[in-house]
Amino acid sequence: MDRKLALGICFIFGVIMFAQYFSQHPMARAVNQAVLEYWQIIFAFTLLVGVASFMKSSFRKMRKPSDRPYQILGLLGLISMPVLALVWGIKAGTPFMWMFENVQAPMQATVFSLLAFFVASASFRGFRARSLQAAILLGAASIILLSRSSLGGIVSDYLPPVAEWIRNNPSMAARRAILIGIGLGSLTTSLRVILGIERTWLGGSQR
Amino acid sequence: MKLETRHWTFLGLFVVITIVMLLPIRLSVPVSEQTQKMYDFIESLPPNSILLISFDHEASALPEIRPVGLAIVRHAFAKGHRLIGLSLFAEGTVIGYRMMQNVAAEYGREYGKDYVYLGFKPQYIAAILSMGESIPRTFPEDYMGRPYEELELLRGVHNYDDVAAVISIADGSLTTHWMEYGAARYNLTVLAGVTAAMVTTYDPYIASGQMYTLVGGLRGAAEYESLIGREGGGSRGMLAQSTAHIYVLLLIVLGNVIYFLTRRKRGL
Amino acid sequence: MDIGTIVAGILTLCILSFLYRDNPIYKMAETLLIGVSIGYTLVIVWSTTLVDILFEPLFSESKLALIIPFVLGLLMFSRFHRRTASLSKIPIAVLIGSGAGVAIPVMLEARTLKQMSATVMPLISGSGWPDISALVVMVGVVCTLTYFYFSREHKGVLGKSARLGTYFLMIFFGTTFGFTVMSRMSTFIGRMEFLLTDFLRIIK
Numbered sequence: 001m002d003r004k005l006a007l008g009i010c011f012i013f014g015v016i017m018f019a020q021y022f023s024q025h026p027m028a029r030a031v032n033q034a035v036l037e038y039w040q041i042i043f044a045f046t047l048l049v050g051v052a053s054f055m056k057s058s059f060r061k062m063r064k065p066s067d068r069p070y071q072i073l074g075l076l077g078l079i080s081m082p083v084l085a086l087v088w089g090i091k092a093g094t095p096f097m098w099m100f101e102n103v104q105a106p107m108q109a110t111v112f113s114l115l116a117f118f119v120a121s122a123s124f125r126g127f128r129a130r131s132l133q134a135a136i137l138l139g140a141a142s143i144i145l146l147s148r149s150s151l152g153g154i155v156s157d158y159l160p161p162v163a164e165w166i167r168n169n170p171s172m173a174a175r176r177a178i179l180i181g182i183g184l185g186s187l188t189t190s191l192r193v194i195l196g197i198e199r200t201w202l203g204g205s206q207r
Numbered sequence: 208m209k210l211e212t213r214h215w216t217f218l219g220l221f222v223v224i225t226i227v228m229l230l231p232i233r234l235s236v237p238v239s240e241q242t243q244k245m246y247d248f249i250e251s252l253p254p255n256s257i258l259l260i261s262f263d264h265e266a267s268a269l270p271e272i273r274p275v276g277l278a279i280v281r282h283a284f285a286k287g288h289r290l291i292g293l294s295l296f297a298e299g300t301v302i303g304y305r306m307m308q309n310v311a312a313e314y315g316r317e318y319g320k321d322y323v324y325l326g327f328k329p330q331y332i333a334a335i336l337s338m339g340e341s342i343p344r345t346f347p348e349d350y351m352g353r354p355y356e357e358l359e360l361l362r363g364v365h366n367y368d369d370v371a372a373v374i375s376i377a378d379g380s381l382t383t384h385w386m387e388y389g390a391a392r393y394n395l396t397v398l399a400g401v402t403a404a405m406v407t408t409y410d411p412y413i414a415s416g417q418m419y420t421l422v423g424g425l426r427g428a429a430e431y432e433s434l435i436g437r438e439g440g441g442s443r444g445m446l447a448q449s450t451a452h453i454y455v456l457l458l459i460v461l462g463n464v465i466y467f468l469t470r471r472k473r474g475l
Numbered sequence: 476m477d478i479g480t481i482v483a484g485i486l487t488l489c490i491l492s493f494l495y496r497d498n499p500i501y502k503m504a505e506t507l508l509i510g511v512s513i514g515y516t517l518v519i520v521w522s523t524t525l526v527d528i529l530f531e532p533l534f535s536e537s538k539l540a541l542i543i544p545f546v547l548g549l550l551m552f553s554r555f556h557r558r559t560a561s562l563s564k565i566p567i568a569v570l571i572g573s574g575a576g577v578a579i580p581v582m583l584e585a586r587t588l589k590q591m592s593a594t595v596m597p598l599i600s601g602s603g604w605p606d607i608s609a610l611v612v613m614v615g616v617v618c619t620l621t622y623f624y625f626s627r628e629h630k631g632v633l634g635k636s637a638r639l640g641t642y643f644l645m646i647f648f649g650t651t652f653g654f655t656v657m658s659r660m661s662t663f664i665g666r667m668e669f670l671l672t673d674f675l676r677i678i679k
Contacts, residue, residue, distance in 0.1 A: 002561040009565060010572035017576030021392070029340055035573050036337040037344075037528060038544040042566045043330040044524040045548030051517050052555070070506040077510025078517075085518040091351065092308065097301050100515055102479035103486060105266035105302070107508040109666055110490040112267035116451070116663035117494055119656055120220045121213040124458040128466045133645045138463075140649025141656075142456060148426060148657060149452035150234055160237070167410065167650050169608045173615025174647035176411040176590050177640070180616070181623050183586030190575035190582070201571050202564055217494050224667055229678065270665015271658060297519040298512075327523045336577065347527060388577075391585040404658035407651045414612075415593030417585065424654070425661035444664045451660035 007196045014194030054078070077103075140166060220454060227450045234445040235433065241413070242430040244420035245398055246282065252371055254287040257364060259373040261385070262294040262303030263331070268378030268402050269302065274428035274440035275400035276306055276376040282435045283374075284314040284321075289360055291370065292324040293346070295331040295381055303376075304350055319358045326350035331384055339367050339393035372396035372419070380408060386417045400427070476676075484674030487666060615643040 017035060020028040055078070058071045084096040091097070129135040146152050147163030192198035210218075238246075252258075260280060264272050283290055292307045294300040304324045311322050318324075325346040328334035337345040342364055343355040355361050363369060373395055375382040382399045389395040396419055401409065403424025412418040422431055425448055428441025489504035529548075533541040547566040553559035594616045597609035621633055622640030629637045672678045 002564055006564040006568040009568040010575075013569050013572030014576035017573045018579050019576075021577070021580045033337060033340045033344060034540070035569075036333045036340070037541075038547065038569060039333040039573055040328065040330045040337070040524055041529050041541075041544035042548050042551070042570055043333070044520050044529075045551045045566070046570075047329070047516065047520050049551045049554060051513055052552070054513055056555075070502055073503055074506035074510035077507045078514040079510075081511060081514025081518055082521075085522070090518055090522060092301060092304055096515075096518065098479060099511060100266075100298075100301055101305075102483045104508065104511045104515055105269060105298075106483035106666075106669070107486050107490055107504060108266040108298075108512070109269050109662060110487045111505075111508070113270070113659070113663040113666045114490070114493060116659040117217045117220060119659050120455055120458055121216045123455045123656075124216050124462040125212070127459050127462060129463055130466075133641055136642055136645040137649040137652070138459065140646045141652040142459065142649075144650050144653025145452045145456050145656060148653070149449040149456075150446075151449070151453060164239075165608070166646060167407065168414065169611045170615050170643050171407060171647045171650040172410040172414055173594075173612040174619045174640075174643040175407055176414075176594065176612070177616045177619030177623070177643075178647075179411055180587055180590050181620065183582045183590070186578055187582045187587065190578045193571055193575040194579075201567065214495070220663075224664060225671070228664070228667055228671055268662065270663075270668070271661035273665075297516045300519055300523075327519055329520055329524055332574070332577065347532075387581050387585040391581055391589075402658045403661065404651075404655040406654050407647065411590055411593070415589050417589055424657055425664070426657065440665065440668065443668065444661065447664045447667070448657065448660055451664070452656065455656050455660075 003199075003202055006202060007199070011194055011196060014190075018194070051078070140171070216458060220451070223450055223454050224447050227447045230446065232446050233438075233442055234449060236426060236429050236445055238430045238434060239427070241420045242422050242427050242434070245279070245400075245422050246431065246434045248372070248398060248419060249279070249282050249286055249288070252286070252288060256288045256371040257360070257369065258283055258288055258290050259370050260290050260292050260303070260307070261373055261375045261377075262292065262299035262306075263296055263375050263381040264302075264378035264402075265296055265298040266302065270440075271402050271425050272376060272378050272400065273302070273306070274425060274444075275422050275431070276303075277310065277439055278428050278431035278435060278437070278441065279374060279376070279400055279422065280306060280310045281313070281437060282431070284310055284316055285435065288371075289320075290322040291360070291364065292322065294327045295334055297327055297329070299376075300327040300350070319353075320360055323358050323360050324350040331381055332388055335384055335388045336392065339389060339395070342366055367393045367395040370395075372398055374398045374400065376400045377405070378402045379405065382409065382418070382421075383412070386412055390417055403427075476674075480673050484670065487670060487674070614639070619643050 013035065016031060020032045055075065058075050061067045062071045081096060081099060084094070084099060088094040088096060127138060127141075129138050143159070143163050143166060146155060147160045152159050152163070189198060193201070260276075260283075262276065280290065290307060292303050294303050304326075307322055307324055308318075311318065316322055325342075326349065328337075328345060334345060343361070346355060348354055349358060367373075367389065373385055373389060375385050375397065377399060378401070382397065382401060385395070385397045390397050397417070398419045399409065399421040401421055401423055403426065406421070406423040409418055409421055413420060422428065425441050425444050428439065429445045430441070432439045432442045486504055489500050492498055493501040529541055529545060532538040533545060547569060550562050550566050553562040594613055597606060598613055618636045618640035620640070622637040622644065624633070624637075627633060668678075
């Protein structure tokens, strides 16, 4: 029953949002706006569910003594943010934003910067011209890297324009083909979802 | 303490970058066609034009994306344009607000009259579509909690028809949604400042005219800084960036030389 | 030096310690980061969405129609109980259905037709002479698409076209790799600038 209801709701909302795209009637615009608001509100609740789920999993992991200090620290971090927001607010200059600017942002940026080291290591250990395809990949990467460094212009005046040509033509062509493929794939998947043929989002069996 | 091969490559990068950053050398870079196009677009707008600046990035990309955003916002304020800031990523919210607040102070621009910050809305597709219908309904209040209609700049702004363009400062594929939902549905002009890693993702959109132009990565920031005549993180980082590229290239060459020598030794 | 810079500098070094190997200091910083990030998103979403477009209009301005998304949102919590879990499929159906409905025209127009037209038009609108670059793009798009066509075995012309497609794909991956290296290095340079300038004050 719940599955049929969900499929029916999915169909109705799918058809409404598809049809409104082609109409400028005030009623269609109002319906569009209302559904978009529903969308944002439900999405916000899904984030709340995610937070509750994280807390649940943290408490479960706490049973293992070696993990306990880490889980406590994670939960403290999580709880501290709403507490700071409740007491001092969330505008710029508040302790909440201090935490964001001096704890979250620097750590997040540093975690991301670790990738620079792994890219360097991978370049040395895995980037080998083992086949024609690999050699083409390596060649394209090297031309781009060289052209975007100070050596680019020194090696040859032609290097930067050649690199730009590669980027704007053969490279762009492959990316465009991928885009068209994704577009067609999304289109058919969306149709299958609305018509109830694609049901994996419901979980469980396909029937 | 046992060091493996990867540790040596890490150490090499760390040492090379540190030494280069200590050198007081500034590397000048030629301006690319795309960066020039962004500059010309902002230059060609009549003064007092309204631009949407969307901070669609997370804190992780801040070291790369901040110089890009800063150069563009500086240029827009210097040209006397009015800016409406917003963010479609929770983390971009305060970053965008701080940036606009600081740059506005540099140019003596007033909040509410010359610039406004709307804050964050989740579910970017819904937010982009919703703003196309009505910006005041999507953001009933600004980031500071002031009602939309009380802010002088926003009085005549109802939807995308009332802004010159959106400039999405993004570290991922969110700008795609500005093009596919904002531009295709509501004829919004889309420009972007993106991380270098995302540049090739947007190339087909620039070629098809769906995106007007973009400024890509730290290099793009350096180019833009040279155009507006103001040094920033982009220009400062160019020597290190260039050296890092050469370091990676040398690692690729060295790795391949070792690979082919080993293969020959084995008689393959 | 302000306390914020000291905290940010120490935490930056804690994260960088991972480069040697996984260690308790890194793990502590990592879990703190996860907790704070979730807490931050929770607060921002609560205040900018739930308060601004749900609670205030519903409770202060009595916009009763908002009860519907409110109830739909609350149904998401039914996932935590096995007996009620299936109810959460209703709000998910709203999200999936409306998302799919909006996506159909957009995917068709913005992602497929516009890109196809941008591939063909430069060939047609030229000055009479074929533009080599436009021809390369055309061949690249067609060959790459054939590589992703799995309904027939890649033999004969189709096989050759698909093989050529892989070369175009390799050029794209190589170009993207080059730009990704740029991106990752920029992020590291940014962190080093913070460490050397603000935290250690070696660069003035």
